[in-house]
Amino acid sequence: MxxxxxxxxxxxxxxxxxxxxxxxxxxxxxxxxxxxxxxxxxxxxxxxxxxxxxxxGHAHPRVIAAIGDAAATGAGASVLSATNPFAVELGELLLERTPGDGDRRVLLGHAGTDANNSALAAARAATGRPRIVAFRGGYHGGSGAAQAVSGVFVDGGVPADPASALLDYPVETGDPAADAAALAHVFAALDAELAGGDVAAIIVESHQSDGGLLVPPPGFLRGLAHRARAAGALLICDEVKVGLARTGRMHGFQHDGVVPDLVTFGKALGGGLPLSAVVGPAEVLDAAPASALLTTAGNAIAAASGRAVLETIAAExxxxxxxxxxxxxxxxxxxxxxxxxxxxxxxxxxxxxxxxxxxxxxxxxxxxxxxxxxxxxxxxxxxxxxxxxxxxxxxxxxxxxxxxxxxxxxxxxxxxxxxxxxxxxxxxxxxxxxxxxxx
Ligand SMILES: Cc1ncc(COP(=O)(O)O)c(C=O)c1O
Missing domain, CATH: 3.90.1150.10 (Aspartate Aminotransferase, domain 1)
Structure with missing residues (x-):
């Protein structure tokens, strides 16, 4: 060449x-x-x-039109100190398309990394607990706490978040006995972590992508959700890479029939523009006002693109x-x-x-x-x-x-x-x- x-x-x-x-x-x-x-x-x-x-897809006409319209309105750069209709409309649509009960909020950002950093910080602030449980082979971000609870980075030498534990991620084999043993192994380790009463959140991918395309056995997410709830911890599902229709469900966690407490989105959401979101309970995402500040979060152009992506997923x-x-x-x-x-x-x-x-x-x-x-x-x-x-x-x-x-x-x-x-x-x-x- x-x-x-x-x-x-x-x-x-x-x-x-x-x-x-x-x-x-x-x-x-x-x-x-x-x-x-x-x-x-x-x-x-x-x-x-x-x-x-x-x-x-690249240069989707619906995304191009939405970006152009938003840019032409000059509707502002953020939701920080003034709101704009594009961010609010995206938030409304995300709430409509993401399963969950009760009063919920949407926290907007730029990348999967900041969405996960915000979700982890919000979980710690809302529960008043320090510890995070995550999984070997996981990828939640390229910097900060999200990186420090990512198994792929910790295995590669990045210092682990000192208040975190990384558990084995179970992998579906198709053999019911082996799958049950893998689940029993991880749930025993999880129970030991939760017993201390200091775990704020479990963060998990519904299947691991950067970890090697590993699909867990049925019942894994359900087991996590059940144990998190019993222990007063929050379940954060990282849908940054596999969410928004990619797996043949709108959300990857729907393969296991769970409704997580917090869901993080990125990548696909922006249609090529920097955009991320956390969807979760108001009592978590409103709990620490002015604690997750990014000047251009809720940017009108990126938000318009996100809305166009969600509409395209449905329309096509x-x-x-x-x-x-x-x-x-x-x-x-x-x-x-x-x-x-x-x-x-x-x-x-x-x-x-x-x-x-x-x-x-x-x-x-x-x-x-x-x-x-x-x-x-x-x-x-x-x-x-x-x-x-x-x-x-x-x-x-x-x-x-x-x-x-x-x-x-x-x-x-x-x-x-x-x-x-x-x-x-x-x-x-x-x-x-x-x-x-x-x-
Ligand atoms: C599951 C998952 N979460 C979070 C991230 C981080 O997203 P970003 O690189 O947009 O910050 C990635 C990136 O590959 C990812 O795969």
Whole structure:
């Protein structure tokens, strides 16, 4: 492939490395639906949707119109010291679309990280308790308390929140006895944590995405909700990545039939703009006035975009679309796996899928052979015309726009097939992947 394009050279000189998670020399100068165009004019099938942020597809007409209208009104930058109609309308719609009882409020922000930081702080303030229970393999944010209770970061060396405990996240196996044992193990650990009476909240993903696309056994969230309530702690469901229709339900937690106390949203909510929200009881989110201040929270343009996203999900039946397209993709990948020994497993829900790759025995002698193989596969996919990224070293994550067509799903699996064949025959060199450290 050609030398790094000019935009990436300029990026290397100005954009901080601390905020980069790069797997290949990608750039995006425009996009529409499930396709983006890079600065060399190449069209790429976007199977990540910017880690789920562009869930309704790139440049959705409804989102563009809403953003334009809000910008033209000049309706202000925030809800901090003056309200605006766009923020209030988004809040009203979020309350309508999120299950929950009683008097509830919506706290607006910019990113999943600040939503989770605000939810954790609000839970601590409202309960007067210090401790948080979270899970190994969890991802709740890239800074602050949300990062310090994220298993993926704590395992990677980020200091854990001193008042937190990380428990094992149970994984569904399909074997009822094994699933029951996994649940019993985590619930015993949880009961021990809750016994002290000082746990403010349990924070959990309804299935782990960055943790490796791990789906818990049925009854996991219900067990958490039950135990949290009995112990006077709050259950926070982090729907930042898997929420808002992606799993074939409006909310991921609906797969286990629970209603959490607090729900956090981000990524998809903004339709590509920075927007996040916490939905929860008024007695929690009103309890510590002026304690979660962000000058531009409730920004009219981002809020209008959020409203357009929620309306698009309903108008285009994206819950059903995610389920249907997810089944198609899964079936195609399972068929491919039958003739592709490197595909160890495909898992996830709806359009939140993970393909665990393993290098063939003897194919490579390196210790990190599986991760190395997976890195080369996504690099080759990018060369062939698709964008997707890795989680948990060797799991290719697919979180495409929920508007992905059946034809695009076929193309995605053809590209995966071609990439694996090429990597097997050594097409991607050490030098190709050396500049990209990934996680
Ligand atoms: C489940 C989950 N929560 C929170 C976050 C943090 O969101 P953001 O990067 O928008 O701050 C992420 C990011 O990947 C996530 O996957």
């Amino acid at each position: 050609s030398a790094a394009p000019a935009l990436l050279d300029r990026d290397a000189r100005v954009i901080a490395g601390n905020q980069k998670l790069r797997f290949f020399p990608a750039s995006v100068v425009s996009g529409r639906g499930s396709e983006v165009i890079d600065d060399t004019g190449r069209r790429l099938l976007d199977l990540s949707a910017a880690w789920g942020a562009n869930s309704v 039946h994206l819950v059903e679309a995610a389920e249907e397209r997810g089944i198609q993709l899964r079936t195609l990948i399972a068929e491919l796996a039958e003739r592709t020994p490197e595909i160890h497993e495909v898992r996830g829900r709806g359009l939140s899928l993970g393909i665990e790759l393993r290098a063939e025995p003897g194919a490579q002698e390196r210790e990190d052979a599986d991760a190395d193989f997976a890195k080369r596969v996504i690099y080759r996919m990018w060369q062939l015309g698709a964008i997707c990224y890795l989680v948990r070293d060797n799991v290719v994550e697919l979180t495409p726009p929920l508007t992905l067509t059946a034809e695009e799903a076929l193309r995605a699996v053809d590209l995966l097939d071609a990439a694996i064949i090429d990597v097997r025959s050594g097409v991607v060199s050490d030098a190709d992947i050396a500049p990209y450290r990934g996680w």
